[in-house]
Amino acid sequence: MANTPDYSWPPMGQRKVIGQRVKRLDGPVKATGRAKYASDTKPSGMLYGAYVACPHAHAKVTSVDTSEAEKMPGVKAVHVMAPAGTEIQWQGWEVAAVAALTEMQARDAARRIKVAYEAMPHLVHEEDLSKAGANARKGSEQKGGDADQAFQQAEAVSDGQYGFPVITHCCLESHGSVVQWQGETASAWPSTQDVTGYAGQLAASLKIPATNIKVQMDYVGGGFGSKFSPGAWATVAANLSQKAGGRPVRLFLDRQMEQTIAGNRPSAFAKIKIAGKKDGTITAWDSASWGSGGFQPGGPPPQPYVFVNIPNYRRVHTGVSLNVGPSQAWRAPGNQAASYLTCCAMEDFAAKIGMDPIEVFRKNVNYAQPAFQERYQFQLSKAAELAEWKKLWHPRGQSGAAPVKRGLGVAVGTWGGRGHASNCRTTIHPDGSVLVEIGTQDLGTGTRTIITQVAAESLGLPVGAVKLEIGRSDQPRDGASGGSSTVGGVSTSTRKSAVNALEKLFEAAAPALSALPEQLEAVDGKIQVKGSPAKSLTWKEACRKLGTASIAEMGSFNGRNDGAGLSSEGAAGVQIADVSVDTETGLVSINRYVAVQDCGTVINPKLAESQVYGAIIMGISTALFEERIMDRQTGHMLNADMEFYKLAGIGDVGDIVVHMDIRPENDSKGVIGLGEPPAIPICAAVGNAVANAIGVRVAHLPMTPEHVLNTLEGRNA
Amino acid sequence: MSSKKGFSRRGFLQGAGVGGVLGTGLLEREAEAAPAGAAIAGPGAVPITLTINGKPVNLTVEPRVTLIDALRDYVDLTGAKRVCDRGTCGACTVLMNGKSVYSCSVLAIDAQGKSIETIEGMTSPEKMHPVSQAFWENDAQQCGYCTSGFVVACKGFLDEHPNPTEEDVKHGLGGNLCRCGTYMGVRAAALQAAKQMKGGKNG
Numbered sequence: 001m002a003n004t005p006d007y008s009w010p011p012m013g014q015r016k017v018i019g020q021r022v023k024r025l026d027g028p029v030k031a032t033g034r035a036k037y038a039s040d041t042k043p044s045g046m047l048y049g050a051y052v053a054c055p056h057a058h059a060k061v062t063s064v065d066t067s068e069a070e071k072m073p074g075v076k077a078v079h080v081m082a083p084a085g086t087e088i089q090w091q092g093w094e095v096a097a098v099a100a101l102t103e104m105q106a107r108d109a110a111r112r113i114k115v116a117y118e119a120m121p122h123l124v125h126e127e128d129l130s131k132a133g134a135n136a137r138k139g140s141e142q143k144g145g146d147a148d149q150a151f152q153q154a155e156a157v158s159d160g161q162y163g164f165p166v167i168t169h170c171c172l173e174s175h176g177s178v179v180q181w182q183g184e185t186a187s188a189w190p191s192t193q194d195v196t197g198y199a200g201q202l203a204a205s206l207k208i209p210a211t212n213i214k215v216q217m218d219y220v221g222g223g224f225g226s227k228f229s230p231g232a233w234a235t236v237a238a239n240l241s242q243k244a245g246g247r248p249v250r251l252f253l254d255r256q257m258e259q260t261i262a263g264n265r266p267s268a269f270a271k272i273k274i275a276g277k278k279d280g281t282i283t284a285w286d287s288a289s290w291g292s293g294g295f296q297p298g299g300p301p302p303q304p305y306v307f308v309n310i311p312n313y314r315r316v317h318t319g320v321s322l323n324v325g326p327s328q329a330w331r332a333p334g335n336q337a338a339s340y341l342t343c344c345a346m347e348d349f350a351a352k353i354g355m356d357p358i359e360v361f362r363k364n365v366n367y368a369q370p371a372f373q374e375r376y377q378f379q380l381s382k383a384a385e386l387a388e389w390k391k392l393w394h395p396r397g398q399s400g401a402a403p404v405k406r407g408l409g410v411a412v413g414t415w416g417g418r419g420h421a422s423n424c425r426t427t428i429h430p431d432g433s434v435l436v437e438i439g440t441q442d443l444g445t446g447t448r449t450i451i452t453q454v455a456a457e458s459l460g461l462p463v464g465a466v467k468l469e470i471g472r473s474d475q476p477r478d479g480a481s482g483g484s485s486t487v488g489g490v491s492t493s494t495r496k497s498a499v500n501a502l503e504k505l506f507e508a509a510a511p512a513l514s515a516l517p518e519q520l521e522a523v524d525g526k527i528q529v530k531g532s533p534a535k536s537l538t539w540k541e542a543c544r545k546l547g548t549a550s551i552a553e554m555g556s557f558n559g560r561n562d563g564a565g566l567s568s569e570g571a572a573g574v575q576i577a578d579v580s581v582d583t584e585t586g587l588v589s590i591n592r593y594v595a596v597q598d599c600g601t602v603i604n605p606k607l608a609e610s611q612v613y614g615a616i617i618m619g620i621s622t623a624l625f626e627e628r629i630m631d632r633q634t635g636h637m638l639n640a641d642m643e644f645y646k647l648a649g650i651g652d653v654g655d656i657v658v659h660m661d662i663r664p665e666n667d668s669k670g671v672i673g674l675g676e677p678p679a680i681p682i683c684a685a686v687g688n689a690v691a692n693a694i695g696v697r698v699a700h701l702p703m704t705p706e707h708v709l710n711t712l713e714g715r716n717a
Numbered sequence: 718m719s720s721k722k723g724f725s726r727r728g729f730l731q732g733a734g735v736g737g738v739l740g741t742g743l744l745e746r747e748a749e750a751a752p753a754g755a756a757i758a759g760p761g762a763v764p765i766t767l768t769i770n771g772k773p774v775n776l777t778v779e780p781r782v783t784l785i786d787a788l789r790d791y792v793d794l795t796g797a798k799r800v801c802d803r804g805t806c807g808a809c810t811v812l813m814n815g816k817s818v819y820s821c822s823v824l825a826i827d828a829q830g831k832s833i834e835t836i837e838g839m840t841s842p843e844k845m846h847p848v849s850q851a852f853w854e855n856d857a858q859q860c861g862y863c864t865s866g867f868v869v870a871c872k873g874f875l876d877e878h879p880n881p882t883e884e885d886v887k888h889g890l891g892g893n894l895c896r897c898g899t900y901m902g903v904r905a906a907a908l909q910a911a912k913q914m915k916g917g918k919n920g
């Protein structure tokens with residue numbers, strides 16, 4: 001066929017499978033404990049690994065003696081990653097590892113490895129910039145318009161300080177893998193967000209061809225941005241495996257190491273001033289921010305956020321290098337901090353001029369990118385309606401005399417979410433069975449279900465008629481699941497691949513229907529002549545016309561423009577938190593939480609809602625409870641567990657109302673990713689609701705009783 | 718849910734240098750029910766028999782091996798997960814004599830003589846228990862790593878509280894944590910399963 005087929009989505013009203021609330025296809029294996037994760041994998045002959053981690057936050061290794069460990073029962077391999085001379089930059093740094101017949105034996109042996117250190121001075125705190133010394137690196141000031149003049153002429157100026165601590169990803173499945181390395185070939189069963197890229201990255205450190213590394217992952221127990229690279233961890237497991245004569249080695253971080261070194265979200269602190277008019281119009285922005293992503297200080301969160309075109313601004317950011325485990329991408333990198341800083345500062349400005357913050361957001365919406373302005377206006381109204389804002393909101397602090405105060409807070413978010421480059425293969429067999437293959441991964445976002453729905457829709461089949469295989473390095477290449485890029489990528493490549501395969505099937509079936517291939521369509525399990533459904537073959541009959549030759553067609557997306565409007569970018573959302581604060585105990589509880597979110601064409605509203613619920617629950621957890629606590633003296637993380645690093649439980653999150661903004665004007669944008677967008681505004685919405693309830697800004701998250709009571713009593717929180 | 722208590726049993730035992738001696742209050746209570754002569758075991762591997770999903774299973778494990786590790790590494794029942802390994806998250810939940818326990822906080826040798834039910838014994842994709850079915854229908858799983866623990870804890874809870882309110886569910890399942898944020902689905906699933914289990918007499 002010379003002409004490019006029409007890949008575009010069927011019109012909204014005519015879709016049979018896309019847009020349906022199909023139940024998650026891997027629900028049954030997950031809800032019965034049969035899903036096998038990398039950490040469940042046990043290839044025959046497998047050994048168990050254990051680490052030796054550095055107890056100092058900053059030190060030089062002076063000697064490593066493994067002789068005693070090597071003689072311990074069951075030990076098959078010992079590998080040293082940080083030999084004498086290595087400068088260690090954080091507590092938990094991997095120094096050596098052991099592989100043995102049982103995990104207990106591996107741990108016993110690891111304890112016998114004698115490492116001597118020369119401790120060095122460390123810095124593990126960044127809130128107080130004046131104590132950061134040479135570890136603080138100030139960036140250059142950025143300016144636009146005339147901020148000085150705007151502040152001088154302002155009818156009102158608000159200023160405040162805001163802080164957002166380091167938190168850890170705390171994936172329930174820790175980082176690690178099972179690796180088997182024998183000579184020139186290796187097999188890996190990793191817990192990863194990037195099946196396609198894994199072999200290449202591991203190959204670089206093992207110095208064997210990427211084609212000789214087989215990667216397989218069926219399920220992953222959480223990543224949230226922290227599992228893109230094999231890390232040093234897979235290399236260690238591989239080295240242990242090779243030293244043990246090629247036996248596979250399972251090496252996962254224990255919970256303490258997971259919390260200490262496996263990834264975290266950078267902190268963000270800022271002093272922000274806003275100038276404006278009494279009618280709510282903002283005229284100038286001034287921010288001095290700082291934060292740390294660990295030893296690499298990290299960059300500034302984008303400010304002002306969403307309201308990017310405030311005409312007069314001045315901003316400067318200082319990065320602080322700390323002796324702590326490194327940050328990793330966190331669900332919407334930079335954007336949670338950006339939303340927190342901007343939306344809290346705007347709420348303070350609204351309080352200063354005695355205006356409803358929603359009205360202030362509306363008043364300044366023309367500072368947002370033009371494509372978002374109308375959507376934010378709509379979403380602000382919708383969220384306000386769902387949260388009963390008119391009835392429940394009150395000016396800051398006017399929350400009555402009773403000790404428990406109620407308050408509402410609003411915040412906004414935005415994210416790109418364009419699909420990554422992706423390739424898919426659809427095979428149609430003469431017996432009518434259909435196989436779809438992509439080397440992608442399902443992080444729990446519903447990727448399996450989405451791909452299957454797109455293929456089924458495209459082929460005119462029910463979901464159950466399509467078999468899907470993902471998670472292997474030898475399948476058509478996809479991308480890493482990060483930045484909400486998966487759904488746009490896989491839905492586009494799958495659509496193209498399925499349509500290409502269908503065209504071939506039309507060619508085979510056309511003669512039997514006395515029609516031209518381009519006159520055919522696939523509907524409800526039949527191949528029929530457009531406009532005359534009586535002239536049709538069942539799907540199976542049509543496939544039989546293939547004789548003995550199966551169809552196998554690729555579909556590819558370059559990650560930029562798919563040419564058919566299948567996917568694009570630019571999601572927006574508005575969220576409102578409704579909280580109660582007990583001013584006697586400092587306890588903050590969520591009454592209700594409302595999210596209005598768009599993400600273009602929604603393939604499965606049920607799973608889309610789950611994404612939003614999940615993002616909000618995770619966000620509420622970070623806003624109320626989570627904080628990495630470092631000990632100044634020892635440089636240790638004090639709460640590297642799940643008892644004192646507290647995650648929200650089922651009773652801690654209030655009632656959550658999710659409204660997917662599926663209006664036709666959004667649907668026409670094509671598929672846009674959804675993992676990050678709803679995760680952005682929560683800290684800001686909760687922070688603003690608390691300020692609205694108690695009448696003062698609690699400068700630092702999380703909203704723990706300690707921070708709330710310190711603020712109420714005027715102690716420096 | 719009173720049987721769910723966090724004990725740092727392994728650290729305690731090793732820290733105290735007492736090998737497999739049954740030392741804590743909890744373990745003493747368990748020891749009363751154990752056969753005579755079982756009070757001291759180890760420190761080397763010892764033969765034990767566990768009753769898992771109705772069948773006797775013979776194993777040789779060191780006394781310090783926890784029930785979760787015995788299930789996952791010695792029997793290859795990997796539905797229950799080891800996440801915090803310290804009695805906080807519930808991912809390792811199994812039923813012991815019908816009650817939810819954190820299997821990371823029970824020693825395998827102390828689970829002898831008890832009936833242990835894991836998710837594999839309770840439900841399967843082919844024949845889903847109403848709790849699993851309700852988890853599926855209400856999309857109470859994302860990555861799924863916490864899900865086995867939640868499903869088992871939910872069954873244990875509903876067996877004791879067949880008519881729960883939503884508030885009861887929030888308390889009853891408060892001992893399990895999910896990082897992906899599936900709690901809305903879990904609440905709905907627990908309430909739906911309660912209805913179905915009463916109607917269908919399952920469980």
Ligand code: FES
Nearest residue numbers: 802805806807821
């Ligand atoms: S692993 Fe047992 S409670 Fe967390």
Ligand code: FES
Nearest residue numbers: 859861895896897
């Ligand atoms: S579904 Fe991922 S931790 Fe619960």
